[in-house]
Amino acid sequence: MQKQAIFQSKLLPYALVAPQLAIVLIFFYWPALQAVIQSFLLQDAFGLSSTFVWFDNYIELFKDPAYFEAIVRTFFFSFAIAVSSLSFALLLAVMADKPLRGSMLYRTLLIWPYAVAPPVVGVLWIFMLHPSLGVLSRYLRAMGIDWNPLLDGNQAAALVILAAAWKQISYNFLFFLAGLQAIPRSVFEAAAIDGARPMRRFWTVTFPLLSPTIFFLLVVNIVYAFFDTFGIIDTMTRGGPGTSTVTLVYKVYTDGLLGGNLGSSAAQSVILMIMVIVLTGIQFRFVERKVTY
Amino acid sequence: MANVTLRNVRKTYTGGFEAIKGVNVDVADGQFCVLVGPSGCGKSTLLRMVAGLETVTGGEIDIGGRVVNQVEPADRDIAMVFQNYALYPHMSVYNNMAYGLRNRGMAEAEIKTRVEEAARVLELSSMLERKPRQLSGGQRQRVAMGRAIVRQPKVFLFDEPLSNLDAKLRIAMRVEIRKLQRRLNTTSIYVTHDQLEAMTLADILVVMNGGQVEQVGNPLAIYEKPATTFVASFIGAPPMNLMSTRPEEIRSQLAGSGAADAGILGIRPEDFVITDQTPDSGVALPLTVEAIERVGAETFVYGSRQHDEQRVAATPGELPPGEVIVRIPGTEAPAIGQKIRVAAVRQKLHLFSGDGRTRIEA
Numbered sequence: 001m002q003k004q005a006i007f008q009s010k011l012l013p014y015a016l017v018a019p020q021l022a023i024v025l026i027f028f029y030w031p032a033l034q035a036v037i038q039s040f041l042l043q044d045a046f047g048l049s050s051t052f053v054w055f056d057n058y059i060e061l062f063k064d065p066a067y068f069e070a071i072v073r074t075f076f077f078s079f080a081i082a083v084s085s086l087s088f089a090l091l092l093a094v095m096a097d098k099p100l101r102g103s104m105l106y107r108t109l110l111i112w113p114y115a116v117a118p119p120v121v122g123v124l125w126i127f128m129l130h131p132s133l134g135v136l137s138r139y140l141r142a143m144g145i146d147w148n149p150l151l152d153g154n155q156a157a158a159l160v161i162l163a164a165a166w167k168q169i170s171y172n173f174l175f176f177l178a179g180l181q182a183i184p185r186s187v188f189e190a191a192a193i194d195g196a197r198p199m200r201r202f203w204t205v206t207f208p209l210l211s212p213t214i215f216f217l218l219v220v221n222i223v224y225a226f227f228d229t230f231g232i233i234d235t236m237t238r239g240g241p242g243t244s245t246v247t248l249v250y251k252v253y254t255d256g257l258l259g260g261n262l263g264s265s266a267a268q269s270v271i272l273m274i275m276v277i278v279l280t281g282i283q284f285r286f287v288e289r290k291v292t293y
Numbered sequence: 294m295a296n297v298t299l300r301n302v303r304k305t306y307t308g309g310f311e312a313i314k315g316v317n318v319d320v321a322d323g324q325f326c327v328l329v330g331p332s333g334c335g336k337s338t339l340l341r342m343v344a345g346l347e348t349v350t351g352g353e354i355d356i357g358g359r360v361v362n363q364v365e366p367a368d369r370d371i372a373m374v375f376q377n378y379a380l381y382p383h384m385s386v387y388n389n390m391a392y393g394l395r396n397r398g399m400a401e402a403e404i405k406t407r408v409e410e411a412a413r414v415l416e417l418s419s420m421l422e423r424k425p426r427q428l429s430g431g432q433r434q435r436v437a438m439g440r441a442i443v444r445q446p447k448v449f450l451f452d453e454p455l456s457n458l459d460a461k462l463r464i465a466m467r468v469e470i471r472k473l474q475r476r477l478n479t480t481s482i483y484v485t486h487d488q489l490e491a492m493t494l495a496d497i498l499v500v501m502n503g504g505q506v507e508q509v510g511n512p513l514a515i516y517e518k519p520a521t522t523f524v525a526s527f528i529g530a531p532p533m534n535l536m537s538t539r540p541e542e543i544r545s546q547l548a549g550s551g552a553a554d555a556g557i558l559g560i561r562p563e564d565f566v567i568t569d570q571t572p573d574s575g576v577a578l579p580l581t582v583e584a585i586e587r588v589g590a591e592t593f594v595y596g597s598r599q600h601d602e603q604r605v606a607a608t609p610g611e612l613p614p615g616e617v618i619v620r621i622p623g624t625e626a627p628a629i630g631q632k633i634r635v636a637a638v639r640q641k642l643h644l645f646s647g648d649g650r651t652r653i654e655a
Contacts, residue, residue: 193373196396
């Protein structure tokens, strides 16, 4: 078998990859390069001129306690979103993996939320939990909880985490279900005969055998929580109250587009870019290895 | 140590499909019982019901005097060896074997003694730290065996444990399993579709077809007196020659022997001799040789009868109508196309009713 394709003209292969390369260069590398350049510049108040300031934007950033808070908050959000959506999705997948009547129906239903766009997710949850409009807010208050995420930062954070985690459950569920179905049924049967009760069977057999899937999803979920929660935050809280739901990505947007501090915003983008590269590196390094147990 | 008794065991799936249609088997303490039958005959389902992996919808399964229909697999005191071994891929060989003991809260020291003893018996001592994926098929098979024996259960269940091994290893492991079972003297139920495995392993052989038991008994007794044409053609390789008694050629030879109401005549390939004489009482057939298979110690001669017409009760491994296999020792064989006569004596004839469901003793 010859793997190499044979072209008559030497130029044809380049011409064929050119559109793809052009898209990547124009829409990914060019803006990225712009961000890097921008991060070394300082704009004047009216945006008429800019000065080259080396690493001043970065130094400013790391001196800024608000930025540090945003980092901590982002990591906390990521952790909370990843853990809650992973564990809930795993629970659902284990349940759905059982041979039950109508399993195809609820497997399909559980996958649907993945098709919902993040801003729509935000709006959906706002409808349910808005302090004055939300249908669930009444019950929360009836239960004696002073529910007002528009004023209470912790409640706002919880709301964002809840919505973001909910959105990701479908995706995780899909992978967990596939992972569970890849384990031969007889392994569970052997464990049952070996005297392992369901809980012990889960922790000693199912969980270790799913660990490659869990690790893969952990990285994917962290990346998601870092970058794809923008739409949810923007529709639900706009970073508020105060800055209690401002994550790194949201801060790039507020500082740059709303605050007009393009240099700092660009520097933040570059830092985020490095984080993505590191996360992707981890993913390729560890996840691509098929067997980790 | 326990006997296993199946009393009118049934399995009907929710869709109404009846996989097991009332099975009665009695396996005495220490016996090796083999369930044999073609794919889909329900033998694996029956074994899984004994293990507790499938629910029982009718009848009783009794292990050591206790009806276990509602008992969890873990509490039945059985161990099972699966076709794909079902080893825990993330655990070492040692932990694979120790898992069942740890689940039962056994002391680590005792576990160590038992695992090491099992490993010694199965020649796995040097591999205790390896993971299953680092082992060959035969070694994995032995780990699966080890996992079963360390538990010292009342009953061993084997679900086609050798079918993933190559032919040579299969024979070696077959002998190993038999020796091990003899030594441990543990009641065993073994499922296979391989009639040779069944014949060589079984103390008590259960031939199954379509969710029912066709015949139960000592393997040689079954070989010598198959109860139905199904058993006759399933047990023994190459299969028994089955032919209708309707053609004049055969009817005339059987006349007056009390076999007049038989519909099907069966003769094992090795019971034919190539001869010009017609035995005093027996059957002789003229054949045209169509193919010869020499396997060294013996030779199979495939011949066709001039006029044969109808198929007798359809069974697996059945020959096309009119074809006869003759098994002769050595390598000396007639030439292809040659016309020969083969004969079998009266004592070697098997007679069945026309539907093949009843054996007729004449």
